[in-house]
Amino acid sequence: LTTLREVALELANNLDLPVLLQQIAEHAAYLLNAYYSGLFLLDAEELFLELAAGHRLPAPWAEGRLRADRGLMGEVLATRRSIAVRDYDPRREAEWLDQPPFSRFLAAPMVLRDRVLGVLIVGDHQPRPPFEEDDRWLLSLLAGQAASAVENARLYQEVRQFAAQLERSQAQLIQSEKLAAMGRLAASLAHEINNPLQAIHNCVRLALDFPLSDEEKAKYLRMADREIKRLVHIVQRMLEFYRPSRGEAEATDLNALVEQVLALTHKQIQQSKIALETEMAADLPPVYVVADQIMQVILNLVVNAIEAMEAGGRLWVSTRREGDDVLLSIRDTGPGLTPEQRSKLFEPFYTTKQTGTGLGLAVSYGIVEKHRGTIEVESEPGQGATFTIRLPLKRGGP
Ligand SMILES: Nc1ncnc2c1ncn2[C@@H]1O[C@H](COP(=O)(O)OP(=O)(O)OP(=O)(O)O)[C@@H](O)[C@H]1O
Numbered sequence: 001l002t003t004l005r006e007v008a009l010e011l012a013n014n015l016d017l018p019v020l021l022q023q024i025a026e027h028a029a030y031l032l033n034a035y036y037s038g039l040f041l042l043d044a045e046e047l048f049l050e051l052a053a054g055h056r057l058p059a060p061w062a063e064g065r066l067r068a069d070r071g072l073m074g075e076v077l078a079t080r081r082s083i084a085v086r087d088y089d090p091r092r093e094a095e096w097l098d099q100p101p102f103s104r105f106l107a108a109p110m111v112l113r114d115r116v117l118g119v120l121i122v123g124d125h126q127p128r129p130p131f132e133e134d135d136r137w138l139l140s141l142l143a144g145q146a147a148s149a150v151e152n153a154r155l156y157q158e159v160r161q162f163a164a165q166l167e168r169s170q171a172q173l174i175q176s177e178k179l180a181a182m183g184r185l186a187a188s189l190a191h192e193i194n195n196p197l198q199a200i201h202n203c204v205r206l207a208l209d210f211p212l213s214d215e216e217k218a219k220y221l222r223m224a225d226r227e228i229k230r231l232v233h234i235v236q237r238m239l240e241f242y243r244p245s246r247g248e249a250e251a252t253d254l255n256a257l258v259e260q261v262l263a264l265t266h267k268q269i270q271q272s273k274i275a276l277e278t279e280m281a282a283d284l285p286p287v288y289v290v291a292d293q294i295m296q297v298i299l300n301l302v303v304n305a306i307e308a309m310e311a312g313g314r315l316w317v318s319t320r321r322e323g324d325d326v327l328l329s330i331r332d333t334g335p336g337l338t339p340e341q342r343s344k345l346f347e348p349f350y351t352t353k354q355t356g357t358g359l360g361l362a363v364s365y366g367i368v369e370k371h372r373g374t375i376e377v378e379s380e381p382g383q384g385a386t387f388t389i390r391l392p393l394k395r396g397g398p
C-alpha cells in the first residue's frame with residue numbers, strides 16, 4: 001500500500017488540482033491493474049460530467065463531456081454506489097449510451113460528506129479476471145481522496161481570495177485614514193496660519209499706508225515680526241511632525257537624556273520658582289532608541305510642566321524599570337487637566353497657550369509610538385499632572 005500512502009501525501013502537499021487529479025487517475029489504473037482510468041467531475045449545474053483527468057481513456061470519453069443522468073456513470077451518481085460490470089453487453093447499448101465496449105468496468109462515486117462531486121472509473125478491453133470486492137473498496141477510497149482534493153483546492157482558492165481581499169481593504173483603510181488625518185491637519189493648519197498672516201497683513205498695511213510716526217511704524221513692524229516668528233515656529237513644528245526620522249536607534253542611557261534636558265531648562269526652572277526633584281534609577285539598562293527624538297519628547301514634557309506652573313511649584317522627574325520596560329515620569333503641581341482637556345491633549349494644534357502651536361504632544365506621541373512605547377497622563381483638575389513614558393527594553397528600534 002505504499003502507493004496509497006504516496007497518494008495521500010501528495011494530496012496533502014500538492015494543491016495544483018489538475019496535476020493531483022491526473023496522479024490519482026494514474027494511480028488508480030496502476031493499483032487496480034487496469035488498462036485505462038478516468039476521473040470525471042460534475043459541473044456546477046450537475047447536468048454534465050467533465051473529464052478532469054484520464055489515462056489511456058478510449059473514445060468517446062476522451063473528448064470530455066457526458067450527460068450526468070445516463071449510462072453507467074449516471075447510475076453511479078444516482079445511487080452513490082460503486083458498480084462493477086463484466087463483459088460489455090451490446091444489447092444494453094441504448095441504455096448505457098456512448099459506453100465503449102469493455103471486458104470489465106469499475107466505477108466509484110467521489111463522495112464528500114453528503115455531496116457527490118464526480119466519478120472515478122477504471123476498465124479494460126482485453127479479457128481480464130473480473131474486479132473483486134477489494135478492488136471496489138480500493139477505487140472508492142481513491143475516489144474519496146480525489147473528492148477531498150477537489151474540496152481542498154476549492155477551499156484553498158477561497159482562502160487565497162479572502163486573504164487578497166483582506167489585504168486590499170486593509171491598504172485602503174490605511175490610505176484613507178492617512179488622508180483623513182492629513183485633511184484634518186490641513187484644515188487646522190490653514191486656520192493656524194491664517195491668524196498670524198492677517199495680523200502681519202494689518203501691521204504692514206498700517207506701517208505703509210498711514211501717516212504714522214517712525215516710532216509707531218516700528219511698533220507695528222515689531223508686531224509683524226513677532227507674528228512671523230510664530231509662523232516660522234508653526235512651520236518648523238509641522239515639519240518635525242511629518243519628517244520621517246533619519247536618526248539611527250542605538251543603545252541609550254535614558255538618565256543621561258533627562259540630565260541633558262534638565263540642563264537645557266535649568267534657567268527657566270529657576271526663573272519660574274520651581275523646585276526640582278529627581279529620582280533616577282541607578283543601573284537603569286540602556287534603551288534602544290533614537291536619542292535626539294526621545295530627548296525632544298522629554299523636552300516637550302518638561303517645558304509643558306514648567307509652563308503649567310507660572311506661579312511656581314514642584315517638578316518631579318523620575319526613571320525606573322518595570323519588567324521589560326523602562327519608565328520616565330514627569331510630574332508637576334500645575335492646574336492639571338479636565339477630562340475634556342485630556343481627551344484633546346495629543347491632537348495636533350490643541351493648545352491653551354497664547355504662543356503655543358499645540359504640536360508638542362502630538363509630535364511626542366508619534367515619536368514614542370514609533371519606538372513601540374506609550375505616553376500616559378494622570379491628572380485631575382487642581383491636582384497637577386503626571387506624564388509617563390514607557391519604552392520597551394527589547395530591541396526592535398523605531
Ligand atoms: N503638564 C501640563 N499641565 C497642564 N496642561 C498641560 C500640560 N501639558 C500640556 N498641557 C495642555 O496641553 C496642551 C497641548 O500641549 P502641547 O505640548 O501639545 O502644545 P503646547 O505646549 O500648547 O504648544 P507647544 O508645545 O508647541 O509650545 C497645552 O496647551 C496645555 O493646555
Ligand SMILES: [Mg+2]
Pocket residue numbers: 300303304356360361
Ligand atoms: Mg508643549
